[in-house]
Structures are given as C-alpha cells and as structure tokens.
Amino acid sequence: MRKVIVIVSLVLFLTGCWEYKNTPSNHQIIRICNHSDMDIYFRQGDCEGGIFDNYNISLSPREFKIFAYECKNEYRESFEVDIEYSGCLEPRISYVFFDAKILETIPFDTVFKYNMMLGSKIFTKEQLDSLDWTITYP
Structure with a gap:
C-alpha cells in the first residue's frame, strides 16, 4: 500500500510540474504579437497560408484572440513536429489572421466561404x- 501511495504521489507531482518550454531542438511555444491598432484572431493555416477548415475560432477567444498591441503564446508539444508533418511539399507552418470585428459579427461559414482573412x-x-x-502581425 505504501508503494502505491508513493507512485501515485510521484505521478501527480510530475504531471503537476509540467511546463511548456523551448529548447534548440524542440519548441513548444510560439509567441504571436499583434502590432496593429485592432483586435485580431489567429490560427494555423494550410500549406499555402489559407484557411484549412470551417472551425469558428471566435467561439474560443481566450485561445485565439489577441487584443491590439498585445502578444499571446501558442502551445504545442512540438512545433518542429507540426512543421515536419504538415503535409506540405516543403516543411513549413502558416498562420492566418482575421479582424476580430468581422469574426464576431459575420457568421463563420461566410468568412470561410469568401476567405475573409486579413492575411x-x-x-x-x-x-x-x-x-x-x-510571429508579428502585420
């Protein structure tokens, strides 16, 4: 019984101490900064820098919205893995940016259909x- 308590305690301690970090060979954090005077949304794009699915990111503002002149960190287990296995002909990653006012007022189906992104x-x-x-916008 004592071994079980020690193992459970050790597992809880180790999982509770997990922290994202960047090393030279494995980056888990990308910092995205909005240097514009408007609020924006961001997300990873497809190989050509376009919108790759119809997920409405305005439903998750804590994750995807950056206010004017602010920065936000995006976290992954490994951005190198995202780049290497992106499905692109050349290993790369893209980010797309949207005007927050547009995403918050126009249905995302319309934004997706007409590719209404800032860039x-x-x-x-x-x-x-x-x-x-x-990464900075603009």
Whole structure:
C-alpha cells in the first residue's frame, strides 16, 4: 500500500510540474504579437497560408484572440513536429489572421466561404529560428 501511495504521489507531482518550454531542438511555444491598432484572431493555416477548415475560432477567444498591441503564446508539444508533418511539399507552418470585428459579427461559414482573412504568413523552421519563434502581425 505504501508503494502505491508513493507512485501515485510521484505521478501527480510530475504531471503537476509540467511546463511548456523551448529548447534548440524542440519548441513548444510560439509567441504571436499583434502590432496593429485592432483586435485580431489567429490560427494555423494550410500549406499555402489559407484557411484549412470551417472551425469558428471566435467561439474560443481566450485561445485565439489577441487584443491590439498585445502578444499571446501558442502551445504545442512540438512545433518542429507540426512543421515536419504538415503535409506540405516543403516543411513549413502558416498562420492566418482575421479582424476580430468581422469574426464576431459575420457568421463563420461566410468568412470561410469568401476567405475573409486579413492575411497570412508562412514560415520554415529556419525562419522561425531567426525570429526567435515570435510571429508579428502585420
């Protein structure tokens, strides 16, 4: 019984101490900064920098919304894995940006159908390394 308590305590301690971090070979954090005077939404895009599905990100503002002149961290187990297995011909990752006012007033089906995004940015691992894994809009 004592062994079970020790093992359970150890597992709880280790899982409770999990913290995302960046190392030279494994980045778990990308910082996304909004240097514009409007609120925006962001999310990963497809290989060509477009919207890849019809998920309404405005339903998750805590995760995808960045207020004017602020930054937000996005977390993954490994962005290198996302880049390597993105399904693109060349390993890369893209982010798309949307005007928050549009996403919060127009149905997302319409935004998706007419590709109503502010723009997108496409990065290789080397480009992200040179940017210290910080993406800025615009």
